[in-house]
Amino acid sequence: MSALSKAQRTKGDVFYQEAESTLKKSTWLASSTEQKYENAAESFVKAATAYKVGGCSDEAGAAYRRAADLYKDKLKSLGEASKCLSDAGACLKKSNPAEAVGCYRSAVTLLCDAGRLNQAAKLSKEIAEIFESDGASADEGEDGGTAIAAAIASYQQAAELFEMEQAKSQASSCLQKVAELSSGALDPPELLRAAEIYEGLGRQCLDSNLLKYNAKTHFLNGILCHLANGDSIGASQALARFDSLDYTFADSREGKFARQLVECVEGFDPEGFATACFEYDRISKLDPWKTSLLVKVKRSIEDSTGGGGGVEDDIDLT
Structure with a gap:
């Protein structure tokens, strides 16, 4: 590990502990409680950023997910929660595809609830690409054939979401992938x-x-x-x-x-x-x-x- 990576990991650890300490503080007023959760979430994001710069993808993903939980459950900020989940997925897709898929799927749900369909479509396509390229490693316990079926389902979802946003070119691109995989990679083919x-x-x-x-x-x-x-x-x-x-x-x-x-x-x-x-x-x-x-x-x-x-x-x- 380089000196820069070590320094960034140390910085990330400091921010992460700062977030945990903030959450343990007792508060009496609703406003101060909300501020506590906001401060903790921001510290988790800072930790994730430091980990990411230091090449610690698993730690970055975990920190982003902690921040996402706070934004979703405590602060009711679906936009910030979906962004953190998306960032977590981006960090994890190489080191832990299965975890990345879980983060992306949660983000897609939140984005759809918020009416941000174009972003949800892009993440659905990202999920499909993970299943297509990583196969069984993208979902623990699934064989290659099931992974291809999951890729097809995600490309189909992405196409439908793009279509709702009148993004016809992107929708057509996803449908082409559905047809290609259904006929050439699925067993038995459709x-x-x-x-x-x-x-x-x-x-x-x-x-x-x-x-x-x-x-x-x-x-x-x-x-x-x-x-x-x-x-x-x-x-x-x-x-x-x-x-x-x-x-x-x-x-x-x-x-x-x-x-x-x-x-x-x-x-x-x-x-x-x-x-x-x-x-x-x-x-x-x-x-x-x-x-x-x-x-x-x-x-x-x-x-x-x-x-x-x-x-x-x-x-x-x-």
């Missing part, structure tokens, strides 16, 4: 849910001159979800809907690729499917999510025809 989300995102894009060109990507993703779900009829019906919604879709690279995939699945043509993927990848690099779904679809065709090989053998992903 491909139909993802397909519906992608279609909804595509329709929203068509309402904006700035975003309308993004609709094609969402529509293609929706069709991939239908195909990966073993529903070529649903994919074909979606393709017809998208052609009618967006007159440029049929002649676009995404639209042509989607049509080739549907035709190959309906015609039980694994070689044609692989060729279509290869040609598309030459111009528009397929990301891991698309590739994983395409592999699944190709294997389903091969299972039906008794063929061999795989999409991953035909596309260079390096």
